[in-house]
Amino acid sequence: MTWLALCDHDDRKLSLNGLGVDRRDEPCLSPDPRLLVSRGTLLFEMRLNDDETTRDLFGYAESEPWPRGMLFRSLPGGGVAFIQSMANHTARAEIRVSNVARSDFIRITYSWDAAARWARMTLEQPQESVIKSVQIDAPQPLSLGDLRDLMLGRGSHVFSADMIFAALSDAIEPVGPMPSLMSDVPIATPWDYKAAGDLRRGDTVTTRASGVVPVVHSITRTVPARGSFRPIHLRAPYFGLQQDITVSPEQHLLIDGPEVEYLFGQEAVLVPASHLVNGFTGFAAPCGPTVSYTQLLLPKHETMLAAGTALESLYIGRIRRRPDELASSVLRDLDRHGLPEHGRPSHQVLRHFEAIHLARQRAA
Numbered sequence: 199m200t201w202l203a204l205c206d207h208d209d210r211k212l213s214l215n216g217l218g219v220d221r222r223d224e225p226c227l228s229p230d231p232r233l234l235v236s237r238g239t240l241l242f243e244m245r246l247n248d249d250e251t252t253r254d255l256f257g258y259a260e261s262e263p264w265p266r267g268m269l270f271r272s273l274p275g276g277g278v279a280f281i282q283s284m285a286n287h288t289a290r291a292e293i294r295v296s297n298v299a300r301s302d303f304i305r306i307t308y309s310w311d312a313a314a315r316w317a318r319m320t321l322e323q324p325q326e327s328v329i330k331s332v333q334i335d336a337p338q339p340l341s342l343g344d345l346r347d348l349m350l351g352r353g354s355h356v357f358s359a360d361m362i363f364a365a366l367s368d369a370i371e372p373v374g375p376m377p378s379l380m381s382d383v384p385i386a387t388p389w390d391y392k393a394a395g396d397l398r399r400g401d402t403v404t405t406r407a408s409g410v411v412p413v414v415h416s417i418t419r420t421v422p423a424r425g426s427f428r429p430i431h432l433r434a435p436y437f438g439l440q441q442d443i444t445v446s447p448e449q450h451l452l453i454d455g456p457e458v459e460y461l462f463g464q465e466a467v468l469v470p471a472s473h474l475v476n477g478f479t480g481f482a483a484p485c486g487p488t489v490s491y492t493q494l495l496l497p498k499h500e501t502m503l504a505a506g507t508a509l510e511s512l513y514i515g516r517i518r519r520r521p522d523e524l525a526s527s528v529l530r531d532l533d534r535h536g537l538p539e540h541g542r543p544s545h546q547v548l549r550h551f552e553a554i555h556l557a558r559q560r561a562a
Contacts, residue, residue, distance in 0.1 A: 231343030
């Protein structure tokens with residue numbers, strides 16, 4: 199898997215050798231713009247549209263040497279439609295969501311394998327743990343020239359103000375549960391702290407409430423370092439940290455104390471790292487175009503101890519009972535019989551305004 203291109207409203211990059219930590223010595227594809235890219239992934243994040251209008255989000259339309267185009271379009275009330283046309287062939291799909299807020303965002307992952315006559319569009323709302331997919335039959339391959347122009351902003355392309363970023367990969371990228379720790383985050387073990395990236399299946403870690411448990415699997419993935427993937431640097435001594443750590447915006451910290459019990463009626467709550475960014479206790483970490491995250495899968499979704507604070511381990515629910523979801527996830531190469539089942543999380547996940555309120559109460 200190699201990320202080849204990345205674009206947002208400030209910058210656009212494309213390299214057939216790969217970007218950032220994915221960069222290789224040899225190009226992944228021939229530079230011929232006429233090359234038909236038969237397999238790959240377009241991933242983008244956008245702000246949700248909660249009004250009653252339809253908006254063109256991301257895509258292109260060309261007329262020479264033959265008419266063709268691809269477009270992602272927001273739907274009234276929330277959702278995204280996909281349209282691909284080439285000569286007399288048209289493929290369509292749509293996914294709708296409800297109860298959207300303008301401050302929310304969604305992630306769209308469009309993966310295609312033209313040789314297998316298969317494509318999949320997935321909509322994710324990480325804040326709501328929502329994931330919906332739709333299969334698209336007989337997708338057309340995309341020319342390298344069209345993909346290059348789309349990602350570099352050339353020709354007849356669309357990249358709306360609602361877009362946050364878009365990225366292109368040469369592989370079928372996974373969706374669903376994702377790793378969220380930088381490899382150097384220190385994790386407590388029975389002997390000492392050990393870097394998350396050095397822990398392997400069968401190693402043991404010390405948890406907040408369950409003592410010492412074994413690592414079922416260690417999961418790693420490289421993603422575009424933009425949007426909800428852009429790393430967050432959390433500063434010690436806040437949140438009980440004994441040293442600074444860097445995590446994904448979607449990494450949850452477990453926070454307890456009298457303020458938590460008073461405000462939420464619970465012993466502890468989960469707070470996404472993205473909600474802790476204020477320029478002082480947490481801030482967006484400097485990074486390149488891509489970033490690699492790791493995470494530990496534990497038997498019962500136990501809370502780990504990392505650099506003195508409590509961090510959520512990888513939550514996979516009962517994905518092993520859902521073959522389609524498992525096959526499209528970062529766990530797809532693992533034996534499902536060896537995967538644990540996780541019940542519903544017992545702690546409330548705070549929304550952004552709730553996390554701000556909690557921070558103010560703690561500072562008072």
